[in-house]
Amino acid sequence: MKRTGTCLIFNPSAGQSDPKQDLATIRALLEPSMDLDIRFTTEELDADVIAKEAIAQGATSIIASGGDGTLSAAAGALVGTDIPLGIISRGTANAFAAALELPDTIEAACETILGGVTRVVDAARCNDRPMVLLAGIGFEAETVDRADRRAKNRFGVLAYVMAGIQQLRELESFEAEIETEDKVIKTTAAAVTVANAAPPTSVLAQGPAGVVFDDGLLDVTVVAPSTRAGAIAASYHLLQTALNESATEREDVGYLRAKRVIIRTDPPQKVVLDGEIIGFTPIDVECVPRGLTIFVPKEVASSDVVEKLEGLPDLTIESKPVNGFDE
Numbered sequence: 616m617k618r619t620g621t622c623l624i625f626n627p628s629a630g631q632s633d634p635k636q637d638l639a640t641i642r643a644l645l646e647p648s649m650d651l652d653i654r655f656t657t658e659e660l661d662a663d664v665i666a667k668e669a670i671a672q673g674a675t676s677i678i679a680s681g682g683d684g685t686l687s688a689a690a691g692a693l694v695g696t697d698i699p700l701g702i703i704s705r706g707t708a709n710a711f712a713a714a715l716e717l718p719d720t721i722e723a724a725c726e727t728i729l730g731g732v733t734r735v736v737d738a739a740r741c742n743d744r745p746m747v748l749l750a751g752i753g754f755e756a757e758t759v760d761r762a763d764r765r766a767k768n769r770f771g772v773l774a775y776v777m778a779g780i781q782q783l784r785e786l787e788s789f790e791a792e793i794e795t796e797d798k799v800i801k802t803t804a805a806a807v808t809v810a811n812a813a814p815p816t817s818v819l820a821q822g823p824a825g826v827v828f829d830d831g832l833l834d835v836t837v838v839a840p841s842t843r844a845g846a847i848a849a850s851y852h853l854l855q856t857a858l859n860e861s862a863t864e865r866e867d868v869g870y871l872r873a874k875r876v877i878i879r880t881d882p883p884q885k886v887v888l889d890g891e892i893i894g895f896t897p898i899d900v901e902c903v904p905r906g907l908t909i910f911v912p913k914e915v916a917s918s919d920v921v922e923k924l925e926g927l928p929d930l931t932i933e934s935k936p937v938n939g940f941d942e
């Protein structure tokens with residue numbers, strides 16, 4: 616019998632391949648096994664609005680197909696529900712699929728959805744918006760801001776790399792105050808990243824040995840190089856540690872895990888949330904444990920909880936007398 620109640624949200628303008636052909640491939644693979652209610656995003660109508668509408672009309676699973684913007688928006692709409700999300704990446708960077716360890720070809724993604732195996736993972740809220748991957752302050756936000764649509768069309772992933780290099784030239788540090796349930800950490804930083812899930816290419820999220828997305832905790836990485844050469848070395852080191860799944864040992868990189876984290880900076884810094892600039896610091900990010908259900912090919916192991924802060928410049932760590940946050 617065919618599965619019913621599945622809404623496919625499709626961005627017809629995403630990525631660099633032929634969207635008509637992509638849609639035909641998806642339909643040929645999925646439609647023999649399920650009835651698809653296909654809805655298209657437009658410049659005005661984002662995937663989160665479509666997902667919410669489809670759920671209100673009785674959809675029992677959602678499949679999103681597009682770039683990271685479309686996938687994050689659809690996932691955001693499902694945070695806190697138990698409606699499973701199928702992910703078919705057709706973007707430039709495909710960070711979303713990489714972060715959640717999902718396949719990134721249309722064929723493998725459809726096979727995963729047809730397999731029907733789901734996994735419950737953590738999500739988060741950042742300043743009351745849904746977050747699935749990460750919030751970046753400083754370097755990451757500036758990089759996303761600079762990788763514009765035209766550049767992405769022409770250069771693909773390279774657009775982000777070029778924007779990153781451009782940003783490195785203007786490396787600026789700021790004062791950061793990082794408050795968790797049990798401590799307040801003050802340091803100078805060039806980038807602070809709060810990740811629920813992150814692909815290895817999000818190097819600024821790679822302080823810990825792996826960004827664990829089902830431990831009920833957020834992974835915070837502080838990158839604090841004092842020179843541009845240090846910034847390049849730190850980025851390269853973080854990429855290496857991400858690929859080796861080892862934790863950083865550099866003095867100018869720190870990390871910790873927390874359920875909730877409030878970050879204030881001086882001066883205020885741009886914030887990028889799951890690939891979109893949302894404004895400026897401060898941010899308040901809270902993990903939503905088991906907040907999202909996704910179709911997966913197989914189970915993935917999790918690792919231990921750790922933190923490392925020693926070595927960060929101008930570091931102070933103050934224990935709070937009582938655990939928790941002043942509301």
Ligand SMILES: Nc1ncnc2c1ncn2[C@@H]1O[C@H](COP(=O)(O)OP(=O)(O)OP(=O)(O)O)[C@@H](O)[C@H]1O
Nearest residue numbers: 628629630656657658681682683684685706707708
């Ligand atoms: N039908 C459409 N026509 C034009 N633009 C659209 C349409 N549907 C969605 N968009 C725009 O696409 C953007 C989201 O794109 P998405 O992230 O899915 O793909 P992408 O930009 O190619 O991916 P990546 O970020 O990986 O390069 C949003 O800004 C949205 O306004």
